[in-house]
Amino acid sequence: MILTYTSETPPLSSSARPRPFPRLSRHNRCVIELSDAGLYCPAGGFHIDPWAPVDRAIITHAHSDHARPGSRTYLTAQPGHSLLRARLADDAASIESIPYGHRVTLGDVTVSLHPSGHILGAAQIRIEHAGQVWVVSGDYKLAPDPTCQPFEPLRCDAFVTESTFALPIYRWPSEAAIAAEINAWWIANRDANRASMLFAYPLGKAQRILSMVDATIGPIVAHGAVEKYSAIYRAHGIALPAMWQPLPGSQPTPGALVLAPPSAMSSPWLKRFGVISRAMASGWMRIRGARRRRSLDRGFVLSDHADWPALLSVINETRAETVWVTHGYRAQLARWLEEQGRRVGTLDVQFEAEESEGAEAEGEQ
Amino acid sequence: MKLFAELYAALDQTTKTNGKIAALTRYLSQAPAEDAAWAVSFLIGRRPKRLLESRKLAEWAIAEAAVPDWLFGECYHAVGDFAETIALLLPPAETSSPLPLHEWVEERLLPMRDSPDDVRRAQLVSAWREMDEGQRFAWNKLITGEFRVGVSQSLVVRAIAETSGVSAETIAHRLMGEWQPTPDFWRRLIAADSSDADISRPYPFCLAYPLEGAVEDLGDPREWQVEWKWDGIRAQLIRRQFRTFLWSRGEELITERFPELEALGALLPEGTAIDGEVMPWKDAAPLPFAQMQRRIGRKVLGPKILAEVPVALIAYDLLEFRGEDVRERPLSWRREQLESIAPPNSALVLSPIVPSTDWAELTRLRQESRTRKVEGFMLKRLDSPYRVGRRRGDWWKWKIEPYSVDAVLIYAQPGNGRRASLFTDYTFGVWDEGKLVPFAKAYSGLSDEEIREVDSFVRHNTVEKFGPVRHVKPELVFELAFEGIQRSSRHRSGIAVRFPRMARWRKDKTAEQADSIDTIRALLPSQV
Numbered sequence: 001m002i003l004t005y006t007s008e009t010p011p012l013s014s015s016a017r018p019r020p021f022p023r024l025s026r027h028n029r030c031v032i033e034l035s036d037a038g039l040y041c042p043a044g045g046f047h048i049d050p051w052a053p054v055d056r057a058i059i060t061h062a063h064s065d066h067a068r069p070g071s072r073t074y075l076t077a078q079p080g081h082s083l084l085r086a087r088l089a090d091d092a093a094s095i096e097s098i099p100y101g102h103r104v105t106l107g108d109v110t111v112s113l114h115p116s117g118h119i120l121g122a123a124q125i126r127i128e129h130a131g132q133v134w135v136v137s138g139d140y141k142l143a144p145d146p147t148c149q150p151f152e153p154l155r156c157d158a159f160v161t162e163s164t165f166a167l168p169i170y171r172w173p174s175e176a177a178i179a180a181e182i183n184a185w186w187i188a189n190r191d192a193n194r195a196s197m198l199f200a201y202p203l204g205k206a207q208r209i210l211s212m213v214d215a216t217i218g219p220i221v222a223h224g225a226v227e228k229y230s231a232i233y234r235a236h237g238i239a240l241p242a243m244w245q246p247l248p249g250s251q252p253t254p255g256a257l258v259l260a261p262p263s264a265m266s267s268p269w270l271k272r273f274g275v276i277s278r279a280m281a282s283g284w285m286r287i288r289g290a291r292r293r294r295s296l297d298r299g300f301v302l303s304d305h306a307d308w309p310a311l312l313s314v315i316n317e318t319r320a321e322t323v324w325v326t327h328g329y330r331a332q333l334a335r336w337l338e339e340q341g342r343r344v345g346t347l348d349v350q351f352e353a354e355e356s357e358g359a360e361a362e363g364e365q
Numbered sequence: 366m367k368l369f370a371e372l373y374a375a376l377d378q379t380t381k382t383n384g385k386i387a388a389l390t391r392y393l394s395q396a397p398a399e400d401a402a403w404a405v406s407f408l409i410g411r412r413p414k415r416l417l418e419s420r421k422l423a424e425w426a427i428a429e430a431a432v433p434d435w436l437f438g439e440c441y442h443a444v445g446d447f448a449e450t451i452a453l454l455l456p457p458a459e460t461s462s463p464l465p466l467h468e469w470v471e472e473r474l475l476p477m478r479d480s481p482d483d484v485r486r487a488q489l490v491s492a493w494r495e496m497d498e499g500q501r502f503a504w505n506k507l508i509t510g511e512f513r514v515g516v517s518q519s520l521v522v523r524a525i526a527e528t529s530g531v532s533a534e535t536i537a538h539r540l541m542g543e544w545q546p547t548p549d550f551w552r553r554l555i556a557a558d559s560s561d562a563d564i565s566r567p568y569p570f571c572l573a574y575p576l577e578g579a580v581e582d583l584g585d586p587r588e589w590q591v592e593w594k595w596d597g598i599r600a601q602l603i604r605r606q607f608r609t610f611l612w613s614r615g616e617e618l619i620t621e622r623f624p625e626l627e628a629l630g631a632l633l634p635e636g637t638a639i640d641g642e643v644m645p646w647k648d649a650a651p652l653p654f655a656q657m658q659r660r661i662g663r664k665v666l667g668p669k670i671l672a673e674v675p676v677a678l679i680a681y682d683l684l685e686f687r688g689e690d691v692r693e694r695p696l697s698w699r700r701e702q703l704e705s706i707a708p709p710n711s712a713l714v715l716s717p718i719v720p721s722t723d724w725a726e727l728t729r730l731r732q733e734s735r736t737r738k739v740e741g742f743m744l745k746r747l748d749s750p751y752r753v754g755r756r757r758g759d760w761w762k763w764k765i766e767p768y769s770v771d772a773v774l775i776y777a778q779p780g781n782g783r784r785a786s787l788f789t790d791y792t793f794g795v796w797d798e799g800k801l802v803p804f805a806k807a808y809s810g811l812s813d814e815e816i817r818e819v820d821s822f823v824r825h826n827t828v829e830k831f832g833p834v835r836h837v838k839p840e841l842v843f844e845l846a847f848e849g850i851q852r853s854s855r856h857r858s859g860i861a862v863r864f865p866r867m868a869r870w871r872k873d874k875t876a877e878q879a880d881s882i883d884t885i886r887a888l889l890p891s892q893v
Contacts, residue, residue: 167439167443168430168432168436168440168454169440169444169450169453169454170456171444171453181714212586244516266814278380286453287444287445287449287785287786288377288446288449288783288784289444289445289446289784289785289786292377292785293516293787293813294813295380296380297378297379297380297381298378312390314392329439329443332436332439335435337437339433365375
């Protein structure tokens with residue numbers, strides 16, 4: 001078994017008599033363990049979001065650090081099917097999908113996928129084995145988002161949670177407040193004849209922004225990466241405002257809102273827009289330093305991850321006996337939970353959010 | 366406080382100079398004189414005397430935010446700014462304060478200094494509860510005294526000039542010296558009338574950029590005054606109404622620390638201002654700057670230290686002559702008058718002029734800089750006025766090439782402010798009998814892109830963690846540049862260097878190819 005426990009703190013706090021840990025009860029076999037390729041369920045014979053090619057992969061969502069090419073078969077939630085196809089960029093990849101809540105049997109376990117509220121088609125993976133329920137959260141958020149199904153709270157015995165923003169400084173403002181900020185910024189730029197260059201992750205974040213802004217303010221221009229995923233969202237019946245695609249050598253469009261991946265930040269692609277105001281939409285924008293070192297004019301605090309209060313409330317509602325913490329502020333969340341008297345372990349996964357702000361910021365290449 | 370917090374946010378939200386000036390002008394024309402005076406005082410970096418120890422501020426914030434100490438520490442590492450961390454951690458704001466800035470400062474902030482702890486704490490917590498998040502942040506900044514918002518003093522000066530219609534030079538001058546942020550001061554600052562009264566007030570310093578391009582491009586060397594570039598404390602000595610004032614470039618009044626120079630003042634004619642460099646000076650030659658450091662820290666200067674490390678003012682320029690501001694006169698004229706008033710055999714040493722007929726000859730002479738204990742040359746156009754601030758064209762510093770050494774990155778820790786939660790502060794090692802010994806710390810010199818690359822390396826190659834410090838696999842080699850080198854018993858390598866920074870990332874070198882401590886020891890000046 002390759003589970004690792006947080007080394008910074010003793011595995012159990014407060015209880016009167018120290019117990020050996022992990023104390024696996026009669027049924028509490030490890031349904032999920034860590035293999036070289038990622039999170040693995042031996043009883044079901046599948047990996048979840050593997051970072052190396054495997055026989056059978058269940059994919060929580062189509063972001064690049066969770067959906068990697070090369071596996072023999074993929075299983076994902078139905079609304080995410082086309083996004084996964086586009087991500088893998090492989091027409092031949094064997095992708096199966098099942099509706100949310102639909103139960104399938106794999107080996108000795110029963111698997112179902114449930115909305116995680118992260119992006120279109122994102123799922124928590126519920127695994128039932130010998131009376132034990134494990135839930136792997138993938139990435140999740142509680143904040144409202146008209147472009148995907150809302151997070152579904154699940155009960156489980158063991159909960160594997162992300163921890164991207166697991167510090168109490170991360171508290172998200174309301175969507176309405178952020179929408180108002182973006183619209184006001186756009187109007188001010190339009191009136192000053194500037195383009196509003198908004199950097200955002202092109203899958204999920206960009207579509208959420210499109211659903212929030214007031215499209216009557218001016219034209220909206222999309223980078224190719226944004227348009228690619230937006231088309232898939234539209235095909236799923238999600239209404240998004242119309243967008244222009246900039247032609248090479250075309251006239252600048254002052255007054256436009258331009259949605260581009262963060263990777264375009266230093267690319268010559270920006271030149272065609274003339275005078276611009278640069279902004280980014282990301283949870284990292286909660287901190288001034290993260291905005292200032294990118295020389296951005298504005299930062300909008302908009303994340304597709306759970307903030308600190310949301311992480312804690314989700315974890316509480318699962319009523320899980322054991323919490324496993326993956327990518328993000330892992331040690332910090334584990335220690336906090338332990339001090340609240342929970343049984344906690346950490347899993348060293350190779351998802352990009354790993355305690356850095358790299359993942360969300362890098363975007364698509 | 367509302368307007369002021371908005372100003373802070375606006376300054377923080379634009380990277381463009383014009384945007385910042387517009388925000389400042391908007392604020393200064395709206396704010397009452399009482400507020401404008403305080404705002405200017407904070408914006409140019411003046412701070413009230415320490416109001417509260419950071420430790421207490423943290424303790425009370427932690428209690429109010431209901432987080433454990435360790436979690437506050439983790440948050441601080443992620444944010445990299447103390448005032449901001451607290452503002453982000455406090456319970457969500459429920460209201461916003463309508464009180465103006467000066468009331469907050471005069472009635473709430475300043476009285477805190479002399480109150481007992483329980484009163485201070487109650488004051489602080491109630492202040493937080495009256496404010497919104499942006500106001501709390503600005504308020505915390507006022508308390509911690511780290512009020513930097515990415516505006517330079519010259520930017521503030523330009524904005525005041527634009528608001529008032531008074532020239533930027535006059536505003537810069539009026540902001541020098543000692544003043545209290547009163548409404549009266551603000552009115553005098555922006556008044557058209559220019560009869561100013563403060564007798565201690567220094568002139569803004571003129572600063573030079575490093576020479577760009579070839580020295581020959583400067584034209585005829587005979588049009589230039591060439592001086593050695595001394596490495597001491599840049600200062601301005603003022604004699605007015607039988608009193609002497611010595612100002613540092615950081616606008617600190619340092620007269621009392623240099624009794625020799627206070628005495629020198631009495632030898633100068635009434636109405637004199639001299640720009641120069643305070644140097645440890647003995648037997649007509651400079652002492653190492655480290656000797657000066659022995660003096661700087663002391664409150665009381667005994668006869669022993671005064672005898673061991675006497676100072677002189679190396680006089681560069683004359684700004685005021687017989688009570689008249691002569692900065693617009695040509696340098697050659699100012700130098701002539703400076704020579705005429707220099708008291709013989711005193712603590713005033715005229716900065717020697719190096720004969721300049723031939724750039725090639727000067728280039729050769731510049732190589733002697735290190736043995737002469739100077740940093741190279743200063744080049745000043747003979748017909749130049751004495752300008753305000755850092756300007757291109759008339760004055761250049763022509764420094765010698767720095768020392769350079771190839772060293773290996775061994776420790777990294779996150780930076781502050783805009784570099785928070787990025788690994789930007791590095792410790793470098795050099796080889797000593799098969800082991801890497803820490804040799805210098807450096808924070809600057811890399812591009813943003815390189816910083817990201819190193820940051821990612823650090824995250825993936827951590828060998829050990831000590832709090833925020835990462836011990837990394839010794840793999841990356843950097844060329845470090847530095848200005849001076851000295852023996853030091855306080856450093857593990859036995860060596861201390863001055864102004865180390867990263868000159869280049871040597872991706873072509875492996876760790877084994879980095880320099881050894883012996884190579885560096887060879888750079889040490891021979892022991893006297």
